[in-house]
Amino acid sequence: MGSNNFNDYFFSKSNFSHYHNLAFSGSSSGKMPINYLLSADYTKENGLIKLTKNDWTRSGFRGNLGINPLSWLKIEDNITIYQLKKDLPTYNVTDVYYTQPVNVPKNPDGTWGNNSAGILAGGLVDGGRNLETRFGFNNILRGVLSFFDKDLVITGSMSNKRELWKGNYSSLPFQVGYGPNDVRLVNVPGYITAVNGTVVQDIYDLFANYNKKIGNTILH
Numbered sequence: 001m002g003s004n005n006f007n008d009y010f011f012s013k014s015n016f017s018h019y020h021n022l023a024f025s026g027s028s029s030g031k032m033p034i035n036y037l038l039s040a041d042y043t044k045e046n047g048l049i050k051l052t053k054n055d056w057t058r059s060g061f062r063g064n065l066g067i068n069p070l071s072w073l074k075i076e077d078n079i080t081i082y083q084l085k086k087d088l089p090t091y092n093v094t095d096v097y098y099t100q101p102v103n104v105p106k107n108p109d110g111t112w113g114n115n116s117a118g119i120l121a122g123g124l125v126d127g128g129r130n131l132e133t134r135f136g137f138n139n140i141l142r143g144v145l146s147f148f149d150k151d152l153v154i155t156g157s158m159s160n161k162r163e164l165w166k167g168n169y170s171s172l173p174f175q176v177g178y179g180p181n182d183v184r185l186v187n188v189p190g191y192i193t194a195v196n197g198t199v200v201q202d203i204y205d206l207f208a209n210y211n212k213k214i215g216n217t218i219l220h
Contacts, residue, residue, distance in 0.1 A: 006099045006117055010050055010124075017045040037064040047088065052124050054088040074144040079137075086132040090171050091123035111177030119176060119186060126174035127187055136163040136199075154208045163199035168192070 023039035039062045047054035060082035067075045095116070103117035112122035142157040170192045173185040212219040 004101050004103065004105070004117070006096050006101070006103075009105065009117075010093060010096045010121070011048045012050045015046040015048055017043075019043045033068045035066045037062070039063075049089070049093055049124065051121055052089050055086075057085045059083050072146045074146075076140075076142045076144075078140045078142075080139075082136050084132075084134045084136075086130070088130050089124045090128040090130050090169065091120065093120075093124060095120050107177040109177060109180070111175055111183055114176050114178045122174045122176060123187060126172065128170035128172040128190065129168075130170075131168045133166045134163055137161070148212075151212045152208065152210045154206075156206045157204070159201070159203040161199065161201040165195070165197035165199070167195040169195070 019041070020043075021039060021041040023037065025035075025037040027033070027035035041058075041060050041062075043056075043058040045056045047056075060080065062078070062080045064078045065076070069075065099117040099120065100115075103115040104113045105117045105121045107113050107118075112118040112126075138159070138161045140157065140159045142155070145154040146152070147154075170190070171187060172190045173188045175183050176186045177183050210220065
């Protein structure tokens with residue numbers, strides 16, 4: 001029989017995650033003032049499951065441009081492109097809390113043990129994966145017009161967002177050793193599912209604001 005601390009067997013005491021960002025920004029004055037920002041970022045976060053890969057990554061790009069082509073007109077454009085990926089086992093690792101210290105995850109012949117710890121470990125390693133990706137694009141275009149010494153301000157904006165979702169989910173049979181020369185498949189029947197989705201979001205705004213002070217009276 002075993003004598004295991006399954007918290008240490010299934011989980012790492014620590015793991016490594018990292019985030020990187022690179023940005024360039026600047027501006028110019030003159031007849032047509034311009035300001036800009038360009039940035040790129042990358043993030044990878046690793047989970048604490050020790051036996052198999054389980055992580056989340058994000059990579060993105062952002063561009064922001066502001067122009068004043070006329071004294072009464074300001075135009076801004078903000079574009080963001082990003083991709084997210086999630087890769088984790090299908091089996092629920094929280095089943096570790098139902099294991100007993102006397103369980104043995106692996107048999108002497110290398111097969112997964114016929115007990116709660118062995119089936120959980122086999123499921124995490126060989127029982128399928130959940131893979132999800134999301135690719136997104138978002139653009140916000142904004143224009144501001146000012147008239148009558150900036151008493152009247154008209155603002156128009158257009159926001160367009162698109163996301164492509166893709167998911168591949170699998171639950172696969174895996175081998176468990178019931179005894180010498182007795183290896184059986186568990187988690188049968190298995191399944192594989194593919195899911196695709198699209199997010200479309202368009203928002204258009206147009207509004208005006210008027211402020212005028214005449215004596216002690218403010219018109220709004």
